Amino acid sequence: MPAEKINILIVEDESIVALDLANGLERDGYNITGIADNAEEAQQLFNDNEVDIVLMDVNIIGEKDGIDTAIEILKHKAVPIIYLTAFTDTATIDRIKHTHPSAFLSKPYNLTNVRIAIDLAVNNFAVSREQQTTGKIIPLDKDSSRNTGSPEREMILRMNDHIFVKSNYAFVKLKLCELLYVEAENNYVSIITTDKKFLLRLSLSQLLDKINYKPLVRIHRSYAVNINTIQSFNEQEVEINQQHLPIGRNYKEEFLKHFDFR
Numbered sequence: 001m002p003a004e005k006i007n008i009l010i011v012e013d014e015s016i017v018a019l020d021l022a023n024g025l026e027r028d029g030y031n032i033t034g035i036a037d038n039a040e041e042a043q044q045l046f047n048d049n050e051v052d053i054v055l056m057d058v059n060i061i062g063e064k065d066g067i068d069t070a071i072e073i074l075k076h077k078a079v080p081i082i083y084l085t086a087f088t089d090t091a092t093i094d095r096i097k098h099t100h101p102s103a104f105l106s107k108p109y110n111l112t113n114v115r116i117a118i119d120l121a122v123n124n125f126a127v128s129r130e131q132q133t134t135g136k137i138i139p140l141d142k143d144s145s146r147n148t149g150s151p152e153r154e155m156i157l158r159m160n161d162h163i164f165v166k167s168n169y170a171f172v173k174l175k176l177c178e179l180l181y182v183e184a185e186n187n188y189v190s191i192i193t194t195d196k197k198f199l200l201r202l203s204l205s206q207l208l209d210k211i212n213y214k215p216l217v218r219i220h221r222s223y224a225v226n227i228n229t230i231q232s233f234n235e236q237e238v239e240i241n242q243q244h245l246p247i248g249r250n251y252k253e254e255f256l257k258h259f260d261f262r
Helices: 015-027 039-048 066-076 090-097 111-134 204-211 252-256
Strands: 007-011 031-036 053-057 081-085 103-106 156-159 162-167 170-175 181-185 188-192 197-200 216-220 223-226 237-240 243-246
Touching: 007 015, 007 039, 015 031, 015 111, 031 039, 039 066, 053 066, 053 111, 066 081, 066 090, 081 111, 103 111, 111 156, 111 170, 156 204, 181 204, 188 204, 204 216, 204 223, 216 243, 216 252, 223 237, 223 243
Parallel strands: 007 031, 007 053, 053 081, 081 103
Antiparallel strands: 156 162, 162 170, 181 188, 181 223, 188 197, 216 223, 237 243
């Protein structure tokens, strides 16, 4: 299965602005699930599609504005809301605050600012979900305070049964169950799926801590495997997707505990 793209719903009453924004985000690797210019259409698109982030204009067509629409959407499912608006008066800002948005961009905005807002939205939303479920925050990067923006320092986030991997400008969404194995080499790890490979700059231990996915089991100092995808194994190696991976002597006993030998 291919990696999933992050799905974005755009609610914007200026069609030219909406289409330009959609085209730019699609070039960056995001998927636009729909464009709406009124509350009813926005809610219908949200209910009928998988939506990860909403870009919401405050001034839209109809009796309900973007803030009212966001309130209704959030009743259905909690997702990050990024407001795009030319209205910056105190009354509007106060109403927006009550919906706890992930970001607020005043018009005119540019694609670079939208990219940054999406990055922050995914990051902060994932961290808040982690806090609610575990009572702790897992940092994105051990050396995040020294992050220079280099492509080497891509991010990885866990949200429910998915992980989000930062690749170039966009986050790529992967189902945890489709992850085959992880391979470490020096200061990097490679996440391997059936048809994708993502290279991240962090240790294997850090990756396992961030993902915290029980079926992902370490079998070697350089390998961790999804035990649900193993095709065969013996005391020396496991086979996954026609790849033969070694079982380290120090990890063999713990690995075998995951199987009920009778």
